[in-house]
Amino acid sequence: MQVKCRDCPLRKLSLFDEMTEDEVAFQQSFKSGEMSVAPHTTVLMEGSKAPQLFTVLNGMGLRYKTLPDGRRQVISFVMPGDFLGLQGAIQAEMGHGVEATTKMRLCVFRRSDIWTLFKNHPERAYDLTWLASTEEHFLGESLATVGQRSAMEKIAWAMVLLIQRGRALGLVNGTRMRFPFRQQDLADSLGLSLVHTNKTLAKLRERKLVSWIDGVINVQDIEQLSQIALIDREGWTRARPLM
Amino acid sequence: MQVKCRDCPLRKLSLFDEMTEDEVAFQQSFKSGEMSVAPHTTVLMEGSKAPQLFTVLNGMGLRYKTLPDGRRQVISFVMPGDFLGLQGAIQAEMGHGVEATTKMRLCVFRRSDIWTLFKNHPERAYDLTWLASTEEHFLGESLATVGQRSAMEKIAWAMVLLIQRGRALGLVNGTRMRFPFRQQDLADSLGLSLVHTNKTLAKLRERKLVSWIDGVINVQDIEQLSQIALIDREGWTRARPLM
DNA sequence: CGCCCGATTGAACTCACTCAAATACTGTGG
DNA sequence: CCACAGTATTTGAGTGAGTTCAATCGGGCG
Numbered sequence: 351m352q353v354k355c356r357d358c359p360l361r362k363l364s365l366f367d368e369m370t371e372d373e374v375a376f377q378q379s380f381k382s383g384e385m386s387v388a389p390h391t392t393v394l395m396e397g398s399k400a401p402q403l404f405t406v407l408n409g410m411g412l413r414y415k416t417l418p419d420g421r422r423q424v425i426s427f428v429m430p431g432d433f434l435g436l437q438g439a440i441q442a443e444m445g446h447g448v449e450a451t452t453k454m455r456l457c458v459f460r461r462s463d464i465w466t467l468f469k470n471h472p473e474r475a476y477d478l479t480w481l482a483s484t485e486e487h488f489l490g491e492s493l494a495t496v497g498q499r500s501a502m503e504k505i506a507w508a509m510v511l512l513i514q515r516g517r518a519l520g521l522v523n524g525t526r527m528r529f530p531f532r533q534q535d536l537a538d539s540l541g542l543s544l545v546h547t548n549k550t551l552a553k554l555r556e557r558k559l560v561s562w563i564d565g566v567i568n569v570q571d572i573e574q575l576s577q578i579a580l581i582d583r584e585g586w587t588r589a590r591p592l593m
Numbered sequence: 594m595q596v597k598c599r600d601c602p603l604r605k606l607s608l609f610d611e612m613t614e615d616e617v618a619f620q621q622s623f624k625s626g627e628m629s630v631a632p633h634t635t636v637l638m639e640g641s642k643a644p645q646l647f648t649v650l651n652g653m654g655l656r657y658k659t660l661p662d663g664r665r666q667v668i669s670f671v672m673p674g675d676f677l678g679l680q681g682a683i684q685a686e687m688g689h690g691v692e693a694t695t696k697m698r699l700c701v702f703r704r705s706d707i708w709t710l711f712k713n714h715p716e717r718a719y720d721l722t723w724l725a726s727t728e729e730h731f732l733g734e735s736l737a738t739v740g741q742r743s744a745m746e747k748i749a750w751a752m753v754l755l756i757q758r759g760r761a762l763g764l765v766n767g768t769r770m771r772f773p774f775r776q777q778d779l780a781d782s783l784g785l786s787l788v789h790t791n792k793t794l795a796k797l798r799e800r801k802l803v804s805w806i807d808g809v810i811n812v813q814d815i816e817q818l819s820q821i822a823l824i825d826r827e828g829w830t831r832a833r834p835l836m
Numbered sequence: 837c838g839c840c841c842g843a844t845t846g847a848a849c850t851c852a853c854t855c856a857a858a859t860a861c862t863g864t865g866g
Numbered sequence: 867c868c869a870c871a872g873t874a875t876t877t878g879a880g881t882g883a884g885t886t887c888a889a890t891c892g893g894g895c896g
Contacts, residue, residue, distance in 0.1 A: 775873090775874065775875090776874075776875070777874080787874095787875090788876090788877090791875065791876065791877085792876085792877085795876080795877090
């Protein structure tokens with residue numbers, strides 16, 4: 351029932367780099383299985399050293415960190431094509447947890463094979479570094495947003511980036527995208543309270559810039575949203591490796 | 594006048610991994626020179642694709658991102674042993690800028706040699722990924738701080754982490770460490786205003802937990818500071834690679 | 837039907853921000 | 867050696883963006 355790497359639907363997206371026959375073959379051998387999880391399952395635990403690495407085939411989720419007193423920071427939203435668990439494989443342990451918000455299908459790799467990859471497949475090792483480095487880049491953007499932007503700017507920023515990402519993944523229908531999270535999740539990702547997030551979303555809805563109703567985001571005016579969010583250069587549409 | 598890698602003073606610190614003869618030799622061949630810069634020099638420009646990579650030999654600086662309207666987020670403080678420019682080498686361009694706050698001496702590497710490294714030195718390639726992944730980890734921590742902690746918690750958190758890092762680098766004298774930044778820099782790193790940063794520092798000084806006067810931090814009660822900051826596990830004292 | 841969870845709205849509060857001005861320090865030129 | 871300008875720190879006062887508390891609404895499900 352498992353998808354062969356050569357038939358992987360994700361590879362067809364222009365968002366992802368072309369792969370050589372050889373690379374596909376190696377990737378296939380690297381793959382140790384698939385995993386399906388129910389909504390609200392913890393895929394990787396904060397602080398754990400998981401024996402596995404994952405690539406998200408479909409479904410959405412989030413990465414998060416919790417403070418000892420329970421406050422939670424959502425680090426990023428997880429979408430198809432995302433590679434999970436690198437920190438746990440390279441470092442002793444994961445710096446954040448990952449949970450599947452919807453049901454999710456994941457491609458599973460053995461952590462212990464990582465070294466083989468570095469030893470015998472330098473292009474793929476390079477790709478891994480690319481991924482880590484890109485993640486770092488994106489976290490820098492998030493940090494700037496959470497640290498410097500106002501609530502209105504934050505929400506607009508998040509909406510623009512989400513829709514851009516969704517578009518690159520073929521998840522956007524016209525101006526609409528499924529977004530199966532709670533307002534609390536968005537609030538926790540931007541360092542805002544739930545109430546204020548709700549009120550700010552209401553304002554953007556009234557102004558007919560973006561709505562998020564019944565789990566569907568509808569971006570009506572991405573130009574103006576980008577302007578509010580102070581987004582200049584184009585976000586993450588560049589081709590990236592797929593593991 | 595240049596330091597040979599085998600004599601590199603940083604390598605003597607227990608903070609950094611042991612290196613084999615072979616690794617030292619390669620590192621030496623990878624090294625293309627040294628660079629000294631005056632205080633307040635931009636080492637890497639935001640959005641640029643620099644042809645060089647650096648390891649900081651000594652001096653301090655900061656990584657930052659600026660919004661189109663001038664607001665600035667300080668991403669992290671740069672200390673000796675830090676590896677700079679990986680994003681520019683792997684991605685098309687740097688996601689943040691780097692400036693030397695004090696005068697700084699840097700070890701210079703050619704960006705174009707990166708591929709050789711992946712091809713012929715898998716252990717070092719692994720180390721590079723380690724660094725990127727650790728940076729990501731740390732940015733996650735910062736994000737959680739900026740997004741979730743209160744001003745008092747933020748400042749306490751920053752002071753604890755800085756002193757821990759300084760200690761690992763042998764920059765701490767008893768409880769004191771040189772910290773050649775402006776309050777504005779700390780404020781920009783935590784998403785606080787200058788004024789509030791100043792007042793919060795004053796409170797911590799009155800309570801005799803930490804003082805920061807004349808460019809010197811004096812941590813008087815790290816226990817209580819850690820408690821305020823909600824820091825549980827020990828920070829970054831684990832051994833790391835040195836490039 | 838009743839329960840639970842998430843979204844929504846109103847109201848009061850407060851933490852952190854902005855504005856403003858004084859003080860302290862450093863380097864420069866006369 | 868002093869005057870002056872520019873920069874960083876400190877302090878006070880008033881304001882406001884965003885928080886917290888609280889209550890209601892609405893849909894899905896057992």
